Amino acid sequence: MPSKILSFNRGLFAQNLRSVGWIGIVHFLLWFAAIPLQLLMAYSQQKDSGHYPEWESLYSISASFQTMIVFTLPVLLSVLLFRYMQGKQSSDFMHSLPVQRAELFCQQAMFGVLLIVIPIVLISLLAIVCRYGLSLSVPLTIGDIIRWMWETAIMELFVFAAGVFVGMMTGMSTLQVVFTYILFLFPAGITVLLLANTSFLLVGFSADYYLSKNLEKIVPFYRYLNLETKSLTTGESLVYLLLIILFLIFAIWLYQKRHSEAATQALAFPALRPIFKYGVAFCTMLLGGFYFGVTQNQFAWILFGYITSSLFGFFIAEMVIEKTWRVFYKWKGYVYFAAAMVAIGFLLHLDITGYEKRLPALEDIRQVYFGSSVYDFVNNDKRPYVPFEQENQFLKEKENIRAVYAFHRQLAKDQPRPSRFTDQRQVVIGYVLKDGKRMIRQYSVPSKSYFSYYKPILESKEYKKNYYFLLRDQGYSPIRQITFRHPETDERTLTIIEPQQIDSFVEALKADLLEEPASVMLDAGKAWKGDIEFLQSDGDTFLLSWKKTYTHVEKWLNDHHLLEKAREDVE
Structure with missing residues (x-):
């Protein structure tokens, strides 16, 4: 039946x-x-x-x-x-x-x-x-x-x-x-x-790491x-x-x-009304904090976003429920909400889980990532191609692992916060432990204040081989043409096609890259406003900025009577 x-x-x-x-x-x-x-x-x-x-x-x-x-x-x-x-x-x-x-x-x-x-x-x-x-x-x-x-x-x-x-x-x-x-x-x-x-x-919390999970x-x-x-x-x-x-x-x-x-x-069940009201207030509070956090990147503005947005969301929700704009007398409900949010924020500030200070044991680290992109850390070894300057390779030498670890330990101690008034760089430190687990932290770091920590990492041969495509033993096809381009018009100022000249020029450039100090790597302003373009035998190209510190390159060009042509109209 x-x-x-x-x-x-x-x-x-x-x-x-x-x-x-x-x-x-x-x-x-x-x-x-x-x-x-x-x-x-x-x-x-x-x-x-x-x-x-x-x-x-x-x-x-x-x-x-x-x-x-x-x-x-x-x-x-x-x-x-x-x-x-x-x-x-x-x-x-x-x-x-x-x-x-x-x-x-x-x-x-x-x-x-x-x-x-x-x-x-x-x-x-x-x-x-x-x-x-x-x-x-x-x-x-x-x-x-x-x-x-x-x-x-x-x-x-x-x-x-x-x-x-x-x-x-x-x-x-x-x-x-x-x-x-x-x-x-x-x-x-x-x-x-x-x-x-x-x-x-x-x-140190990296939202991008979790947002990279599709x-x-x-x-x-x-x-x-x-x-x-x-x-x-x-x-x-x-x-x-x-x-x-x-x-x-x-x-x-x-x-x-x-x-x-x-x-x-508006809501069919009375039990849903407080859920809706406080849920809307909470979501709008997060939205306001997100907006001011992205645009202003200052805690005072983020706090302003939390307060104003949650107030707006709370009373809009009340208006939807009551179907009238005369709801401002229900301000006590917002006070309860605000008190709860302050308590949650205070617990986060106390860091009761020890997240901000946590570091893995040095002896448990198999390899470490040091760069500026969370997505490169997540997608490393999964990418179908490798860009010329890639800061996403892992460091495996013990000396470099200790240098990155020391940098991270100092950051965990100082807890630097983002600021619009200082020159800051994104620093992403990721660990792969011997048991396969991963740990990642992300900071906004004032470069000058932490230069002594940058220096041993950036000037290490292992890091430079990861950072500069040209220094790797494998990964690029033989180069068949080198082109210097004008900084403003992008027009060619010099083209090198002779195989022997290409090989000797590349060796001179490699010497400059290996000798390049950390201060230059951190300061993009120390480069000519022009590029050196490399055409590979498979048709792919990559670019490299011609920096003022490349003395071997300048000597090579001078020895081959090409310096003036390469620097034509370049101030």
Whole structure:
């Protein structure tokens, strides 16, 4: 005997077909315009000119338009199917019918699922007919089309289920739409804000390190756009299916507990109101701190951003809840919030976990990274190419490890903070321990104050081999041409193509690079305003600034009577 909850009610189905069925037609027509119509136009183009678009998958066809369909139609459908809940009279009428609430919810949800799945299946069949029936010369297979059908159906059902879930918590259709899109962006957004603000408050904390973990994958909009190049993995598909099920389970649970009086209310459940109010205040506080932290980089301005933004968010949330601007008398709620935030900030300042002072044991370090880019530390050994000046290589010699360790120990002691009034450099120190674990810290360091710590690291042969592409034993093809370029016009002033001259010039340049002092490496101003361009035998090029301290290069040019030509019009 079938479950009462899942039983079919023809009256409700007919009513939905009359009132909401048009969404299914619009859904089909939009997908028809996005894919089959494009295939028909490609056939016409192929027939007339013999050319056809180079589509690698169905996602390549009207990609932006497809994304718009996936993230608008299901949300609109979730709003219209449950719109009766947002009005007192319509809600009372629907719930007075001889139908259990759970049965009513399931029938509405299943009707929505049908309006999503059926058009997508029909479009897939039409795509197959167009591809093979018209003998289109495009690299699309049945497997590609089935993949598109499966992934698009999952994404649309996910968006629909999220819209339904959000709809159970609000009594206003407009807010249902707004909250649904906020839900999609919230996980990534709150992660970014939390990490960025932690980096302002905790010296050495590297938000970039954690933000380099492909955080955009959890943003549904981005993930769908990226399906063209990378399909959903089995794990991702299971996660989306689990989220769909959870959204619908929680939605039906909330639906059964929701009172008719919740219609027209911003939040359907009183318990959600403090969560919403303080949640908005917290998020806007982080956003304000992030803005002033990035633009001003001073703690006083960051604190100003926290206070003003949280005040704004708190009272805006109150206005949404109460549906009036007369909410400023509820200032005591903000005082409680502010006290809690001050307590959390004070605990961060105390660094009760010892994060700011923590260093690994020197004997446990296998190799150390010293540079300025967190992303280079994370992606080292994974990059398909290596740039000319690359500060992302690890140092393995014991002397260099000790030098970096001493630098880090001093930074942990001094805890330098970012300042707009001193010349500072980003210093990223990353450790790879013998057990495989990693540890990373990031600082803004005034170069002059810590020059004595920079010097032994930057002037070491190992570091220079990592820093300068030209000093490496392997990694670049034989050089077949060297070009000096004018600093302003970028025009060639001198070209060297004689193999023997190229070899001797490179040796002279290597000698200058090995002898280059740390003070010059830290000061980009000690260079001619021009570049030396190296053309490799494989066609790739790389550039090197011609610095005033390159005495071996200058002597070589002078000995070959090329100095004046190379420095033509260069002051």
